[in-house]
Structure formats: C-alpha cells, structure tokens
Amino acid sequence: MKLLPIVVTLLASVLLYNWMDVSLYQVTTSIRGVRDLMNIPSDEIEACSKAYKYLMKYSGQTNNSETAEETQHVRALYTVLHRLLAIADIEKLYIPPLIDAKKGLYVNQWIWEEQMVKTLNVGKEHKVLDMGCGRGRIAHWAARVTGAKISGYNIDESQVGEANKYAKETGMADRLDFKQGDHHQRLKYEDNSFDGAYSFQALWPFIKKHQLDGVAKEMFRVMKPGARYACGEYLLTPHFNWEDPEHLELHRLFLPTLAASQSNYPDDVTDALKRAGFEIILSAPSVAPAWPLCESKTDLFLLMRQFVIGLTRIGVMGPWAESILDDLLSGGKAWSKAEKMKIADLNWQITVRKPLK
Numbered sequence: 001m002k003l004l005p006i007v008v009t010l011l012a013s014v015l016l017y018n019w020m021d022v023s024l025y026q027v028t029t030s031i032r033g034v035r036d037l038m039n040i041p042s043d044e045i046e047a048c049s050k051a052y053k054y055l056m057k058y059s060g061q062t063n064n065s066e067t068a069e070e071t072q073h074v075r076a077l078y079t080v081l082h083r084l085l086a087i088a089d090i091e092k093l094y095i096p097p098l099i100d101a102k103k104g105l106y107v108n109q110w111i112w113e114e115q116m117v118k119t120l121n122v123g124k125e126h127k128v129l130d131m132g133c134g135r136g137r138i139a140h141w142a143a144r145v146t147g148a149k150i151s152g153y154n155i156d157e158s159q160v161g162e163a164n165k166y167a168k169e170t171g172m173a174d175r176l177d178f179k180q181g182d183h184h185q186r187l188k189y190e191d192n193s194f195d196g197a198y199s200f201q202a203l204w205p206f207i208k209k210h211q212l213d214g215v216a217k218e219m220f221r222v223m224k225p226g227a228r229y230a231c232g233e234y235l236l237t238p239h240f241n242w243e244d245p246e247h248l249e250l251h252r253l254f255l256p257t258l259a260a261s262q263s264n265y266p267d268d269v270t271d272a273l274k275r276a277g278f279e280i281i282l283s284a285p286s287v288a289p290a291w292p293l294c295e296s297k298t299d300l301f302l303l304m305r306q307f308v309i310g311l312t313r314i315g316v317m318g319p320w321a322e323s324i325l326d327d328l329l330s331g332g333k334a335w336s337k338a339e340k341m342k343i344a345d346l347n348w349q350i351t352v353r354k355p356l357k
Contacts, residue, residue: 040080040083044076044079044080045080045320047076047079048076048077048079048080048081048320048324049320049323049324050073050076051073051074051076051077051256052077052256052324052327054069054070054073055073055074055077055255055256055260055261056252056253056255056256058070058261067184067208067211070261071155071182071184071206073261074155074206074259074261075155075156077256077259078093078155078156078158078159078259079156079158080324081093081259082134082135082156082158082159082162084321084324090105090297091135091137092109092134092135092137092138092200093134093201093202093259094109094200094201094202094232094346095201095290095293095294095297095346096108096109096111096112096113096232096290096293096347097112097232097286097287097288097289097290097346097347098288098289098290098292098293099111099112099115099287099288101292104293104296105293105296105297108293109138110141112200112232112347113138113141113142113145113200114141114145115287116198116200116230116231116232116349117142117145117146117196117198117230118145118146119228119230119351120146120195120196120197120198120227120228120230121196121228122146122148122195122196123146123147123148124146124147124148126146126148126149126195126196127148127149127150127151127193127194127195128142128146128148128149128150128151128194128195128196128197128198129150129151129152129189129193129194129196129197129198129222129223130142130150130151130152130153130197130198130199131152131153131183131197131198131199131202131203131219132152132153132154132155132183132199132200132202132203132206133152133153133154133159133160133163133178133202134154134159134163134202135159135162135163135166136152136159136160136162136163136164136166136167136176136178137163137166138200139152139163139176139178140166140167140170140172140176142198143172143175143176148175148195148196149175149176149177150175150176150177151176151177151178151179151189151194152176152177152178152179153178153179153180153181153187153188154178154180154181155180155181155182155183156180157180160178160179160180163176163178164176164177164178183203183206183207183215184207184211184214184215186218187218187221187222189222190222191221191222192221192222192223192224192225193222193223193224194222194223194224194227195223195224195226195227196223196227196228196229196230197219197222197223197227197228197229197230198229198230198231199229199231199233200231200232200233201232201233201234201258201260201346201347202233203215203231203233204231204233204234204235204262204264204269205233205234205235205258205260205261205262205263205264206260206261206262207262207264208262209262209264209268212264212268212269212271212272213272213275213276215272216272216273216275216276216278217276219273219276219278220276220277220278220354223354224354225354225355225356225357226353226354226355226356227353227354228281228351228352228353228354229273229278229350229351229352229353230349230350230351230352231349231350231351232286232346232347232348232349233269233347233348233350234258234260234263234344234345234346234347234348235263235264235265235266235269235344235345235348236263236264236265236343236344236345237265237266237285237342237343237344237345237348238265238266238267239341239342239343240263240265240343240344241343247338247343249334250334250335250337250338250341250343251263251338251344253330253331253333253334254331254332254334254335254338254344255331256327256331257327257328257330257331257332257334257335258331258335258346263344266283266348266350267283269283269350270283270350270352273350273352277354277355278352278353278354278355279352279353279354279355280350280351280352281351281352281353282349282350282351283348283349283350284348284349285345285348285349286345286346286347286348286349287347287349289339289340290339290346290347291335291336291339291340294332294335294336294339295332295336297332298329298332298333298336301325301328301329301332302329309322
C-alpha cells in the first residue's frame with residue numbers, strides 16, 4: 001500500500017512533536033508500532049475488544065471470573081495493546097513515578113528501574129528473574145545497569161518473540177533469555193536458580209487473593225537463599241473502599257487500561273510473602289505520583305484519536321482503533337483521579353529477602 005509509508009511517517013512525526021527527551025530508538029519504535037498496528041489480523045483485534053469488555057465487566061471481582069478464561073483475555077488484550085502503546089512511548093506497558101519533573105516518561109522509567117534493580121545487590125556473576133518481562137526492554141536495561149544475566153517470562157508469546165529478537169539485534173542474547181510463562185503455573189526454572197527477582201506492574205495485578213500464597217511459594221522456590229525480590233506494582237491503597245460507589249466506578253474504568261485483571265492491597269501481598277518464608281524489608285507507597293505522566297499521555301492519545309478518525313474515514317484503519325482509544329482515554333482519566341484521591345498506587349514498593357537459612 002503506497003499510502004502506508006506516508007501515513008506512518010506523518011503520524012509518528014506528529015505524535016513525537018511534544019515528547020521530551022526523544023531518541024532515535026523512540027522514533028523507530030513508534031514507526032514500527034504504527035506499521036504493526038495497521039497489519040494486526042482481524043481475529044486478534046476482535047479478541048482484544050472482547051477482552052477489554054470482559055475485564056471491565058468483572059473488574060477484579062475474584063469470585064466471578066474463571067482464572068483460565070481471565071488469563072486468555074489478558075493474553076488477547078496484551079497482543080494488541082503492546083503494539084498500540086509502543087507508539088505512545090509506553091512500550092514497557094507501565095507508567096513510572098515522576099521522579100524527575102524535567103524529564104518525560106521514557107527517562108523516568110530508566111531512573112525508576114535503575115533504583116529498583118540496584119536494591120537487589122546483584123552483579124556480573126548473578127542471575128536475575130524478570131517476572132512478566134513484556135518485550136524485554138526492562139531486562140535489557142537491568143542487564144546493562146547490573147551486569148547480571150536476566151531471564152524473563154511473559155504470558156504473551158508475541159512479546160516474548162519481540163524480546164528475544166531485540167536481545168539478538170543488540171548483541172545481548174548471551175545475557176538475556178525469555179520464554180513463555182504463566183504466573184498461575186509452576187515456573188519453568190529449577191529450585192534456587194536466581195540471585196534476585198523483580199517486577200514492574202506485571203505480577204500482583206493478575207493474581208487473585210486466594211492465589212497469592214501459591215505465587216509467593218513459587219517465587220521462594222526459585223530464588224537462592226539471601227536473594228531479594230523488589231517491585232513497583234499497581235496495588236490498591238488502604239483508602240480504597242469496595243463499598244464506595246465512586247471508588248468502584250473508577251476501578252471499573254481504570255483496571256482494563258492497566259491491562260490488569262485483579263486488585264490487591266499491599267498487606268495481602270506482603271502477608272503471602274511472609275507466609276512463604278520471605279523477610280519483609282520494605283512496603284511503602286510510590287516515591288512520586290504517576291498521574292502527571294498519565295495526563296501527558298492522555299493529551300497524546302487525544303491527538304492520536306484525531307489521526308485515527310481521519311485514517312478510518314479514508315479506509316486505512318478500522319473503527320476498532322477509535323473505540324479502544326476511547327476506552328483508554330476514559331480509563332486514563334479515571335486512573336489519574338483515583339491516584340489523586342490516593343485510593344490506588346501504580347508503583348507501590350515492596351522489597352523482600354529470602355533468609356540465608
């Protein structure tokens with residue numbers, strides 16, 4: 001299609017116009033994201049739309065959803081969403097705390113990731129587990145920062161394929177390894193394999209309360225004595241009230257936007273980790289709010305929406321793109337309000353240690 005290169009270049013250029021700290025990598029990722037998005041098979045698009053509706057319907061109500069079905073919907077959502085969000089500079093599928101107000105989302109992700117992985121106290125001779133590795137970009141940075149070898153797993157095979165491809169392209173295949181895996185199943189690693197582990201909005205938002213103990217025990221099994229696990233994860237704060245109609249409505253809108261299926265309180269997670277045998281080092285709110293970065297991306301999605309409408313009218317893109325952008329916009333606004341109300345936290349910090357004995 002001769003129009004495609006023009007559309008791709010124009011759309012990417014406009015989207016990048018207001019970005020901060022733009023690199024060549026971000027530009028090329030955005031362009032690739034547009035191309036991928038315009039060539040997604042119709043069955044994957046339909047499955048993504050159904051998944052979003054499913055997650056809005058159940059919205060963390062653990063007694064009303066089947067784990068296998070829920071997991072399949074999460075996979076379907078991610079298959080499309082990681083391509084769409086790559087255009088908007090959210091390739092890593094999470095919004096970090098705004099630690100440096102002079103920098104944009106991309107640089108603040110680097111700052112946050114470096115702070116988190118350094119708490120693991122790992123180096124060149126160590127192996128680290130990335131729990132929910134996505135497209136492997138966090139693992140790539142973690143390997144550079146620490147010198148450690150990183151293994152990661154993700155439920156979405158398309159992201160795992162992208163992660164391994166990028167590791168080869170960047171000459172990091174000997175230090176990065178990714179495979180398909182599911183938090184709800186036995187991890188595909190031997191006992192006492194890792195000197196550290198981490199997750200960024202990729203683990204606890206997918207685990208039902210009654211499943212927390214099983215996941216914590218698996219983590220304990222694969223980590224070596226003395227190893228640490230650190231995370232910045234979406235969790236409800238103690239101020240969230242399941243009996244408050246406003247809280248529930250905000251939750252219904254924002255949860256699918258996070259590509260999440262469950263909502264837990266910090267104490268639910270740390271209690272499970274303690275029962276598994278871990279020592280709790282830290283459980284605390286995020287070091288800074290994420291809503292300013294969320295709102296900057298809302299502005300970007302509004303701009304994207306105008307382009308999508310135009311592309312739809314000339315037949316280059318289907319109406320599904322406008323629909324999912326509208327859902328993401330509603331969810332993003334709900335998230336910003338929820339965080340300002342301090343009823344939820346995108347980057348709640350937890351650090352634990354497996355005892356030496």
